Amino acid sequence: MMTNHVGCFTSSSEAKQKSKEIDKNIKKESTSNVLKLLLLGASDSGKSTLFKQMKIIQEDNGGFTKDELVACRGFVYENIISQMNVLLEEMYCDRNKLSTTTVSVESGTSGINNQPNTNDNLNNTNNFDYNGESSSHDSTVNMKLYINEQPQQQQQHQQPENTTDKKEILYFQDPSNFERAARVMQAYQLLLVNEFTSTWTPIIQDIKELWKSKEIQYQFNTREDGTKYFHLHDSTPYFLNNIDYYLNEDFLPTEQDVLRIRTKTTGVTEADYLFRGLRFKMVDVGGQKSYRRKWIHCFDNVSAVLFVASLNSYDQVLEEDGTTNRLQDSLSLFGETSNSTWFTNSTIVLFLNKSDLFREKIKRIPLSKYFPGYTGPNKAKDAATYIFNLFNSQFKQRRQLYFHITCAINTKDIKFVFQSVVDDLLKKSLQIY
Numbered sequence: 001m002m003t004n005h006v007g008c009f010t011s012s013s014e015a016k017q018k019s020k021e022i023d024k025n026i027k028k029e030s031t032s033n034v035l036k037l038l039l040l041g042a043s044d045s046g047k048s049t050l051f052k053q054m055k056i057i058q059e060d061n062g063g064f065t066k067d068e069l070v071a072c073r074g075f076v077y078e079n080i081i082s083q084m085n086v087l088l089e090e091m092y093c094d095r096n097k098l099s100t101t102t103v104s105v106e107s108g109t110s111g112i113n114n115q116p117n118t119n120d121n122l123n124n125t126n127n128f129d130y131n132g133e134s135s136s137h138d139s140t141v142n143m144k145l146y147i148n149e150q151p152q153q154q155q156q157h158q159q160p161e162n163t164t165d166k167k168e169i170l171y172f173q174d175p176s177n178f179e180r181a182a183r184v185m186q187a188y189q190l191l192l193v194n195e196f197t198s199t200w201t202p203i204i205q206d207i208k209e210l211w212k213s214k215e216i217q218y219q220f221n222t223r224e225d226g227t228k229y230f231h232l233h234d235s236t237p238y239f240l241n242n243i244d245y246y247l248n249e250d251f252l253p254t255e256q257d258v259l260r261i262r263t264k265t266t267g268v269t270e271a272d273y274l275f276r277g278l279r280f281k282m283v284d285v286g287g288q289k290s291y292r293r294k295w296i297h298c299f300d301n302v303s304a305v306l307f308v309a310s311l312n313s314y315d316q317v318l319e320e321d322g323t324t325n326r327l328q329d330s331l332s333l334f335g336e337t338s339n340s341t342w343f344t345n346s347t348i349v350l351f352l353n354k355s356d357l358f359r360e361k362i363k364r365i366p367l368s369k370y371f372p373g374y375t376g377p378n379k380a381k382d383a384a385t386y387i388f389n390l391f392n393s394q395f396k397q398r399r400q401l402y403f404h405i406t407c408a409i410n411t412k413d414i415k416f417v418f419q420s421v422v423d424d425l426l427k428k429s430l431q432i433y
Contacts (some may be wrong), residue, residue, distance in 0.1 A: 034272065035425060036301055038346075039284045040337055041308035042330045043319065044234075046353040049259055049408035050308060051269065051284040056255060057415040060274035064258060072253045075261045076239065076246060077200050078191055083236040084207045085188040087219045088181050090230050094219075095170040169218045177213055180206040200249050208247070211240045226365040231319045234312070234357055235260035259409045268298060276422050299340075304347040304425060307334055309391065311358035311384060311405070314370050325370060327387070335394030338401075347428055349421055350391055350403040352384060356410070 039047045056063050172178055187203045190196040210216050220237070222228050238260050245251055269284045283298050313326035338348050359380040367374045367383045371390075376382040384405060395401045402424050404417045 034279045034281045035303040037280050037282045038298055038302045038305050039282060039308065040305055040333075041351075042310075042313075042326060042333055043264070044262075044313070044326070045308040045310045045330065046351075046406075046408040047284055047308045048263070048269075050306070050351070050353075050406075050414065051271070051282060052259055053408060053411060053414040054273050054275075054280075054282055054418070055271065056411055057418065058273040058275055059277075064255060066252070069253045069255075069258065072258050072261060073249075073251070075263060076253055076257055077204065079233065079235065079261055080207060080239050080243065080246065081184060081188050081191060081203065083233055083239070084184050084210060084216075086230065086232055087216050088185055088210075090219050091170060091215060098170065169215055172213065172215055174213065177210060177215070180210050184210065201247055204243060204247055207240070208243045211243065224364070226315060226369075229316060231316075233262045234354065235262060255411070256409065259411075275418065278422060278425075299342040302343060302346045304349055304421065305337065305343055306349050306351060306421070307337065308351045308353050308408075309334065310354045311352050311387060312354040312361055314367055314387070315361070315365050327370075331390055331394055334391055335396075338394065339396050347424060348395070348397070348399075348401055349424070350388075350401060351408075351417075352388060352391075352403065352405045353408050355380070355384070355405050356407045358384065 039051060041047045172181070183203060183206050187196055187198070220232075223230060223232060238256075239246070267285075271282055273280045273282060285298060309330040310326065313330065316326040318324040318326055318329055334350070337343070362378050362380050362383050366378050367386070371386075374383065374386045376386060388403060391403070392401060402421070404420065406417055407413050
């Protein structure tokens with residue numbers, strides 16, 4: 001018995017030494033050979049966040065320079081403005097659905113009581129610009145905002161009893177918010193055509209006040225509790241809850257700001273990284289359906305496919321068509337790509353991402369509502385296991401599928417996961433020696 005133990009220790013020591021020699025040889029070879037990592041996945045899965053994380057955790061001048069951080073300042077502002085615009089659009093959309101009246105744009109009257117709107121500020125709001133000053137040009141956006149506004153007192157006694165509360169939450173009680181909303185939506189329209197030339201502070205101050213309003217909070221909460229769905233960036237509460245930091249236009253974006261900025265990847269982005277002595281070329285491609293046909297140009301000589309899917313997307317639909325379930329789309333896409341003959345010799349790694357959001361959402365919105373096959377409890381571990389099994393059932397290869405449950409905005413988490421990915425690649429490389 002003792003001999004066997006000694007033998008085991010001897011064998012283990014020899015194996016350890018051999019492993020070190022192999023690692024040394026692999027790293028020596030990596031000075032001339034670069035491992036190609038291909039990031040694939042549906043839109044809004046977190047691929048680009050992982051791509052940015054690699055810049056932070058790499059060993060060769062890791063992190064962002066001050067100039068790179070400053071360059072992201074405008075993207076932070078654009079994210080804040082665009083997401084407040086989404087909340088405002090939803091507010092007015094709900095109002096239009098609830099209302100059964102006909103509104104006259106020319107006279108500013110409503111069929112609710114067929115009386116002129118007596119609020120002078122509301123009659124002229126279509127002439128306010130994003131700085132709160134009068135403007136000579138018309139804004140159809142602003143007109144759409146205010147033609148339905150009515151004094152709260154009129155709303156309360158004209159509407160049926162069972163719709164009063166709903167009506168109240170769809171109309172700003174603070175008249176100043178009418179003008180703030182108009183300026184924000186106008187600023188958004190100007191951003192779309194690259195004509196926003198004002199300073200950021202006034203519009204961010206408007207958004208700060210709107211975010212505090214119970215009307216906007218109501219819109220946000222209806223999405224959070226699953227009452228209704230509309231496309232809103234996951235980072236929206238992060239930026240809006242920290243909005244004071246962005247009031248100063250000289251603010252320096254943090255790494256977390258950069259990681260949470262949402263920009264669509266519309267082409268192919270490549271970068272070279274050094275990690276644990278190995279050189280990698282990471283390739284990130286656009287996840288929207290319209291860009292997937294371009295992926296094939298990146299399929300040559302891929303060492304590993306890192307497929308990213310959002311756990312949090314089980315109750316969401318594609319922004320492109322408004323009907324296809326996002327998680328179902330990811331499942332189909334994973335089956336198609338992971339079984340492709342292009343990747344016969346590539347390591348396949350599945351990242352089930354956004355675990356932080358998933359952990360909170362599963363408490364409020366049952367997975368079984370969207371995937372009836374799931375009969376387990378509303379607990380993150382059980383639900384995530386079920387989702388992994390769905391992906392695993394799509395994988396038809398007779399080899400190992402590596403997977404990790406991740407939170408892409410957590411740098412420590414991603415560094416640990418990527419160390420594991422590198423270990424998997426090194427293990428695969430053992431067979432060449």
